[in-house]
Amino acid sequence: MANVILKASSIITMDPTNPRAEAVAFDDATGKILAVGTVAQCQAASPGTAVTDLGTTVLMPGFIEAHSHPMLGGMITQPPSYWIAPYMGYPNISDVHALWTKVNAELPPDQPVVFQGLDRLLQQASMPTNTDLDAFFPTRRAVVLDNSGHMAYFNSAVIAFNKWADGKPPPNPPGAHFGRNPDGTSNGIAYETAALLEAALPTVKDAVPHPLESAAKWLQYMAGFGITATSEMTYSTNMLKGYEALTTRPDSPVRMSLYHMAIDSDAGVQVDSPDPAMLRKQGVKLWADGSPWVGSIASSFPYLDTPAVQHAEIPLGPGGTAMMNYTRVELDALLAKYAPMGWQMSFHVNGDVGLDIVLDAYEEALVNNNLMGTDHRWRVEHCGGCRGDQFERAVAMGVTISLGPFQYIYWGDLLDGTMFEPAIGSQWMRWGDAVRAGAHLSFHNDGPVSPPIPLLNIQTAITRTTDTGQVHGANQIISIEDALKAETIGAAYMLHRDDEIGSLAVGKYADLVELSMDPYLAEPLKLATQVKVQGTWRSGRKIDLDAYMQQIQAVEAAATHPVDHAAPIIAHKC
Ligand SMILES: [Zn+2]
DSSP states (O other), rough: OOOOEEEEEEOOOOOTTOOEEEEEEETTTTTTTEEOOOHHHHHHHSSSEEEEEOOTTTTEOOOEEESOOHHHHHHHHHHSSEEEOOGGGSSHHHHHHHHHHHHHSSSTTTOOEEEEEOOOOTTTTOOOOOOHHHHTOOOOEEEEETTTEEEEEEHHHHHHHOOOOGOOOOOOOOTTTEETTTOOEEEEEEESHHHHHHHHHHHHHHHOOOOHHHHHHHHHHHTTTTTTEEEEEEEEEGGGGHHHHHHTTOOOOOOOEEEEEETTTTTTTTOSOOTTTTEEEEEEESSSSTTTTOEEEEEESSOHHHHHHHTTOOOOSOOOOGOOOOOOOHHHHHHHGGGGOEEEEHHHHHHHHHHHHHHHHHHHHHHHHHTTSSSOOOOEOTTOOOOOHHHHHHTTTOOOOOOOOHHHHHHHHHBBBBOOOOHHHHSSSSSSHHHHOOOEEEEOGGGSOOOOOHHHHHHHHOOOOOOSSSOGGGGGOOOHHHHHHHHTTTHHHTTTTTTSSSSSSSBBBEEEESSEEEEEEESSGGHHSSSSSEEEETTTTTTOHHHHHHHHHHHHHSSSSTTTTTHHHHTTOO
């Protein structure tokens, strides 16, 4: 082991006390930074260490995706599963149908299949029932996961396989429900996490024989976009062995913070991590409301009665409190259970009514547990339909905000005037208001809901352009400095890791992303294509993603049963 000094054409440190440097020195035994500054300063901090000149490369802190679902994300988007989201090459439902026909013709007859990313709005599809799916998959089990992550569609073979008596789903789990025909039988639809897992996971298990490899593919995918740290927002205890394997390989590319699903009875348990710098449990997560793409957000405003909304079978609403997955009393009870344990709370919420209720519940729990004014950093996630004044209230309470530019990138054109009134739709995902409110802000791509591309989030935040190049709500544009913070130090702050990662400073981990050029010098509208990710370093080690996959395959091969490491994940029952 030897120290390393990297010289680059420029180093963007994200440290306001030392924003730019030409070299960084680190101890690759500890993975910690020894110096950031001139080459001479680095050599003084590490005498005798050779300087590795990266030429025109620009270095930054590794990007941090503060809200992801790597385990499930890998299983349902990476081969052998199919990622059918509109922006993954299937713009219309006819493209999806063509794939279904092809897949059913090509695969061995009994092989089950999983498709992630059906989007009824963007692909202009109605809700597929089991009968609709039977037309494409008459005998094999087929699961289609809605792009929102809040619904699943499955065929009759799945219903039969689940051994639901008379084809009738079990009672609705908490915070979720099953679609039922008038006679009580399943219509092949499940709503919200607990029901989705109950209906679909047994088939996902059989369709994905190497889930650990699938999860590793997702982490490779994230690292390919420059990410060196992330979170698992649907953590369950039976994922622990899998995550221990994924994060403790020599070339493990991504640090992991775990947020336990509040629907689990053991959501409050501590995690004894083999390497807390790579894997740790940070908090407890729940879904206060649903998704804008399926009409289940707790909002004060209605959807517009347009052909696109009608075709997607979205209720016009406004959803209001009826779309809350929990009553205020239930939220208070969950907070009363987990707040005293010291867990960071994370609530998914998209609607403005939902955020008011979440902040009311947070405020009371923070006061009741003497946490108001402390460094709690409780989180709110997505907040697509939330307002700037609500962000100001959140900031005043010490609540941190994680926004998903992807909602604007891919649905922005529909949001403004097709889904909602322009006054609402054009302002969707108000990152400008969040910055003006002084929020500790992070950006995310939400696991398998959209590809994890920090540079595209940054391009979008500074130009407010959708994937078609249109602009809606230019008043939400922010500076590149603020956009970069949301993918680095702002995200680290939200994960309670800003003392270790998120900027390049002495004593922090040498987590770096190599860029082909300086994002400050790129054309804003072309930033995500002009600036290329050339590689990442984690703890001062240049990550070899191919070697990582071999290391994971060795783990699976060593396991007594191929999916031993991952089996508990699959067997999860909410
Ligand atoms: Zn999520």
